[in-house]
Amino acid sequence: MIIRDIQVGEISLPLARPFKTALRTVEHVDDIVVRVVADTGEVGYGEAPPTAVITGDTKGSVACAIREFIRPNLIGMDVEDLDGIMKRLHSCILKNTSAKAAVDMAIYDLWAKRWGAPLYKLLGGARTSFRTDITISVNPIDEMVADALDAVSRGYDILKIKVGKDGTGDVERIAAIREAVGPDVQLRVDANQGWTPKQSVAIISAMEDRNLNIELVEQPVKAHDIAGMQFVTSRVYTPILADESVFSPADAIDIIQKGAADLINIKLMKTGGIHQALKICDVAELYGVECMIGCMLESKLSVSAAAHLCCGRSVITKADLDGPSLCSVDPFTGGPVFEEALVTMSEAPGVGLSAIPCEHWS
Ligand SMILES: [Mg+2]
Numbered sequence: 416m417i418i419r420d421i422q423v424g425e426i427s428l429p430l431a432r433p434f435k436t437a438l439r440t441v442e443h444v445d446d447i448v449v450r451v452v453a454d455t456g457e458v459g460y461g462e463a464p465p466t467a468v469i470t471g472d473t474k475g476s477v478a479c480a481i482r483e484f485i486r487p488n489l490i491g492m493d494v495e496d497l498d499g500i501m502k503r504l505h506s507c508i509l510k511n512t513s514a515k516a517a518v519d520m521a522i523y524d525l526w527a528k529r530w531g532a533p534l535y536k537l538l539g540g541a542r543t544s545f546r547t548d549i550t551i552s553v554n555p556i557d558e559m560v561a562d563a564l565d566a567v568s569r570g571y572d573i574l575k576i577k578v579g580k581d582g583t584g585d586v587e588r589i590a591a592i593r594e595a596v597g598p599d600v601q602l603r604v605d606a607n608q609g610w611t612p613k614q615s616v617a618i619i620s621a622m623e624d625r626n627l628n629i630e631l632v633e634q635p636v637k638a639h640d641i642a643g644m645q646f647v648t649s650r651v652y653t654p655i656l657a658d659e660s661v662f663s664p665a666d667a668i669d670i671i672q673k674g675a676a677d678l679i680n681i682k683l684m685k686t687g688g689i690h691q692a693l694k695i696c697d698v699a700e701l702y703g704v705e706c707m708i709g710c711m712l713e714s715k716l717s718v719s720a721a722a723h724l725c726c727g728r729s730v731i732t733k734a735d736l737d738g739p740s741l742c743s744v745d746p747f748t749g750g751p752v753f754e755e756a757l758v759t760m761s762e763a764p765g766v767g768l769s770a771i772p773c774e775h776w777s
Contacts, residue, residue, distance in 0.1 A: 417454040417492070418489050418491065419452050419454050420452040421452075421485065421486040422776035423447060423777060424448045424449075426448050427444070428742045428743070431741060431743040432741075435553050436577045437577070437580045438468045444464065447463045449461040449481060449521050451521040458525070459523070460766065461521035462520070463516055464513065464713050466513065466711045469685075470711075472513040472684075478514075480508055481514050497522070497690075504690075505691070515687035517717070519687060519688025520717060520766065523720065524720070527764055530764075533765070535724075538693070538723060538727025540726070542726050543759065544758060545734050546572070546757055547735060547736045547737055547756055548575045548734070548737065550605075550735075553580055556587065559591070559592060560592055571756045573601040573630075576605065579608065579635075585618055590622075590625060590627060593628070598628065602630060603629070603631050603656075615643075615647040615651075620650075620651060633656040633680065634657065634659050634680075641670065641673060641675050649674065655678070656677070661695070663685075663686065664686075667699065671698065678733075679707070680709050681708050682710060683710075683717065683720060689720065692724055705730060705731075706730050718753075719751050719767065736758065739753040746770075747772070751767065
């Protein structure tokens with residue numbers, strides 16, 4: 416199965432509601448999509464959201480990296496030579512992790528189709544379904560409480576609450592949500608780098624003192640402030656999850672060895688795809704650290720690839736794959752089934768999606 420072409424397109428899907436974090440407000444999923452065409456006529460699909468504030472990638476940079484650097488390096492290669500393809504993909508251009516992720520997942524899609532198996536089975540086959548949380552955007556307290564109750568009424572039992580814009584006022588947000596949803600709903604808190612190290616310790620300690628029972632706090636401090644995150648992790652009982660601080664396997668090793676976080680959040684757009692994400696899984700497993708798998712504002716296309724990884728590896732014990740649920744439409748055919756909190760794999764070969772809502776490929 417030889418790679419004959421790599422084509423780029425665009426998709427745009429409206430979100431059901433604006434997505435608000437300490438870093439940004441977004442109303443559409445507006446992503447680059449990729450298809451890798453093999454000489455057999457089979458196609459692998461990938462997707463990359465241009466998350467400028469986190470990865471530095473824009474639509475233009477993703478499309479250019481794929482067309483000018485990745486495509487000429489991979490055309491003519493045999494899909495069975497997955498190792499060789501991945502070496503070239505990751506050496507033909509530095510950084511550009513979203514572009515690499517889109518092509519990586521399309522190649523893995525084709526590779527699994529080559530062997531006639533669903534991708535998650537070839538990645539390890541740890542499970543066939545999992546539950547994801549859903550994100551509650553940062554808003555006035557009343558609105559966040561209403562959104563939390565709505566999510567619980569739709570069957571979500573894990574909520575990821577965005578904070579980080581309001582310092583110690585964030586404690587009241589979380590307390591109000593805990594009071595409203597009761598003790599049985601798991602609450603994760605994501606500050607998206609919004610606190611200083613000392614603020615983080617004060618806020619997390621206050622949440623502990625009030626018995627708000629928070630499962631984890633994600634990326635409390637600036638991405639580059641590893642010493643600051645270590646300061647926080649060593650002073651609170653609540654587990655700290657590194658997100659924006661960990662892009663590569665080398666980042667994961669550094670964070671784990673320094674004790675700067677208790678958990679690692681893997682996102683394909685940070686690692687540059689499944690190949691590098693698997694290395695983080697291996698590193699984490701060696702050190703006895705559990706991983707979460709997350710997504711950016713992505714459609715079902717790329718989130719499905721992440722879902723396969725989640726089902727492949729048991730070291731991924733938490734899922735934050737709510738991208739498809741946040742979109743107001745689902746124009747895709749096939750792939751894993753996203754039913755609110757429950758994600759169930761299909762037995763179709765590859766990632767499983769058979770129709771992509773993109774009309775112009777070039
Ligand atoms: Mg995060």
